[in-house]
Amino acid sequence: MGTNKSCTAKTLVIAALVAVICLAFGPAAFAEDLLQKAVIINEGCLRCHAAQGLNANFDGKTVSLYVDKAKYEVSMHGTMPCTYCHTNITDYPHTGALKGKALVAQVNGECQRCHKDVVPDYNKSVHGQVNSAEGRQNAFCSDCHGIHNIYKKEVPEAAINHNQVPHTCGNCHEELLEQYELDFHAKAVLLGGQEAASCVSCHGSHNILGPEEKESMVSTENTPKTCAKCHLFPLENFAKGKMHYSLTPTGDGAVSFWVLIVFSWLVIACISFVLICILLELRRKWADVNKPGSH
Amino acid sequence: MADINSGFPQNKTVYQRWNIHHRLVHFGIYAPFIVCAITGLPIKFHHKAWAQALASFFGGGDGLLFWHLFAGVVIFLTCIYHLGYSLLWAVKYRHNLTIPMLPWSKGTWTALKQYFAYQLGKSDEHPKFGRYQWKEMFDYWAVFWGMFMIGGSGLLMWFPEFTFQYFPKWFVDAYRWAHSDEAVLAVVFIFTWHFYNVHFQPEFFPMSWVWWDGKMTVDTMELEHGLELEMLTEQQQVMPGRGTISPDKKFPSSG
Numbered sequence: 001m002g003t004n005k006s007c008t009a010k011t012l013v014i015a016a017l018v019a020v021i022c023l024a025f026g027p028a029a030f031a032e033d034l035l036q037k038a039v040i041i042n043e044g045c046l047r048c049h050a051a052q053g054l055n056a057n058f059d060g061k062t063v064s065l066y067v068d069k070a071k072y073e074v075s076m077h078g079t080m081p082c083t084y085c086h087t088n089i090t091d092y093p094h095t096g097a098l099k100g101k102a103l104v105a106q107v108n109g110e111c112q113r114c115h116k117d118v119v120p121d122y123n124k125s126v127h128g129q130v131n132s133a134e135g136r137q138n139a140f141c142s143d144c145h146g147i148h149n150i151y152k153k154e155v156p157e158a159a160i161n162h163n164q165v166p167h168t169c170g171n172c173h174e175e176l177l178e179q180y181e182l183d184f185h186a187k188a189v190l191l192g193g194q195e196a197a198s199c200v201s202c203h204g205s206h207n208i209l210g211p212e213e214k215e216s217m218v219s220t221e222n223t224p225k226t227c228a229k230c231h232l233f234p235l236e237n238f239a240k241g242k243m244h245y246s247l248t249p250t251g252d253g254a255v256s257f258w259v260l261i262v263f264s265w266l267v268i269a270c271i272s273f274v275l276i277c278i279l280l281e282l283r284r285k286w287a288d289v290n291k292p293g294s295h
Numbered sequence: 296m297a298d299i300n301s302g303f304p305q306n307k308t309v310y311q312r313w314n315i316h317h318r319l320v321h322f323g324i325y326a327p328f329i330v331c332a333i334t335g336l337p338i339k340f341h342h343k344a345w346a347q348a349l350a351s352f353f354g355g356g357d358g359l360l361f362w363h364l365f366a367g368v369v370i371f372l373t374c375i376y377h378l379g380y381s382l383l384w385a386v387k388y389r390h391n392l393t394i395p396m397l398p399w400s401k402g403t404w405t406a407l408k409q410y411f412a413y414q415l416g417k418s419d420e421h422p423k424f425g426r427y428q429w430k431e432m433f434d435y436w437a438v439f440w441g442m443f444m445i446g447g448s449g450l451l452m453w454f455p456e457f458t459f460q461y462f463p464k465w466f467v468d469a470y471r472w473a474h475s476d477e478a479v480l481a482v483v484f485i486f487t488w489h490f491y492n493v494h495f496q497p498e499f500f501p502m503s504w505v506w507w508d509g510k511m512t513v514d515t516m517e518l519e520h521g522l523e524l525e526m527l528t529e530q531q532q533v534m535p536g537r538g539t540i541s542p543d544k545k546f547p548s549s550g
Binding site for chain 1: 337338341342346347350351355356357359360413414415416452455456459460462463464465466468469470471472473476477479480483484487488491496497
């Protein structure tokens with residue numbers, strides 16, 4: 001019995017040791033392996049693709065194939081092999097290479113392999129829905145997050161940085177950006193403020209929905225609550241009227257437009273009047289000085 | 296025999312034009328006004344490179360707004376101080392009250408006609424202004440109008456939780472346009488008109504020192520406030536609480 005017991009104890013100790021070694025060094029060894037692989041693979045890729053001006057002619061369009069090495073290496077994915085996302089590149093010359101929209105769709109499909117948690121939200125969102133006219137999602141991951149320059153949002157250069165978000169969204173939503181820039185939140189954000197709302201503060205990010213959807217953060221029902229994230233308590237009036245308006249003689253921004261016109265003319269009239277007075281006074285002083293016997 | 300002292304400028308009779316309250320109010324308006332202009336213009340023209348540079352100097356959009364609000368509060372406090380002071384002044388002199396800052400106060404209209412006739416070369420009679428010229432009334436009441444335009448909209452924008460209980464969004468948006476456009480008007484107005492009147496015009500260059508010590512020499516009084524000088528010297532009508540004559544200063548060595 002005694003030997004049997006010590007035998008079990010021995011087995012247990014060895015099993016524990018093996019488990020500790022595997023758990024402690026296994027992932028590290030694997031990561032080390034991936035890192036090594038990345039260094040070797042990326043060196044090969046960047047031998048050509050780090051060259052500025054590397055172009056290709058696809059269907060009559062000149063397309064840049066250049067990758068900024070310095071930016072890529074400090075990006076979130078900088079320690080990963082290129083082939084982690086470009087899965088269909090296995091040889092040289094690249095027989096499996098995709099072009100244009102097909103390439104974008106393929107690479108963006110690969111994001112979901114690791115970022116599984118985002119997928120359900122994204123698929124439900126207006127950006128994740130497939131646009132029947134174009135046969136693709138309304139917005140891909142890379143449209144907002146960048147390509148070889150993906151950084152955490154705390155990095156000032158990141159496309160999803162608080163102060164960059166309006167520009168990133170504005171790449172597609174040009175008119176909305178123009179309208180947003182009239183808004184006071186925009187002024188604060190675009191001048192480097194951290195407290196005011198950027199696009200995603202009100203509209204959400206992966207779960208973004210149009211205002212006509214009930215669950216949307218900016219639906220009539222939810223808008224007061226969304227504003228109250230910053231503005232103390234929800235008010236019904238927060239949801240009344242258009243948040244984004246254009247300065248046009250009719251429509252939502254009409255009053256603002258006419259106020260602007262009236263004040264512009266008020267400035268012109270006032271300043272013209274006082275400039276004329278100044279000129280009159282100076283002319284009179286000049287005439288007095290030049291009068292005979294004035295000295 | 297001519298007075299030996301009369302040639303020395305420091306021996307000219309000097310009038311105490313502004314007391315310490317007037318000067319404090321002027322300081323309390325102009326210092327924060329400059330801060331408001333420096334921190335406000337980048338907000339209006341946020342896409343310009345100089346705006347970005349100024350904003351980063353003040354610590355980004357949030358810092359910019361902090362100093363803008365801070366200066367705005369100082370202007371508000373100054374206005375309250377001024378209104379309180381004016382009220383107490385009016386109560387103190389209620390039995391013999393004339394308010395020379397009112398546009399319809401005595402002599403304003405005559406002086407205005409004289410001013411344009413003189414400047415246009417139609418008459419050689421120099422305009423005789425009362426305690427306040429039309430220019431000064433213009434500046435003074437412009438601040439009143441500005442407080443409603445800029446100060447009012449500023450408060451509505453500062454406290455949206457209050458504002459949106461009573462006002463629709465289009466109203467606040469339009470009021471914000473009034474805020475910044477009126478501010479641009481104020482900035483351009485001050486730096487052309489007011490600066491010409493008290494800095495750049497030959498009589499005052501580099502500046503009129505009334506804002507600093509409140510004093511104005513008899514020569515300048517004659518040009519700028521002839522009617523008031525007449526009332527002070529010839530008719531001995533001193534406006535209640537105003538226009539105290541300081542004793543003549545003599546050149547020390549004259550004996």
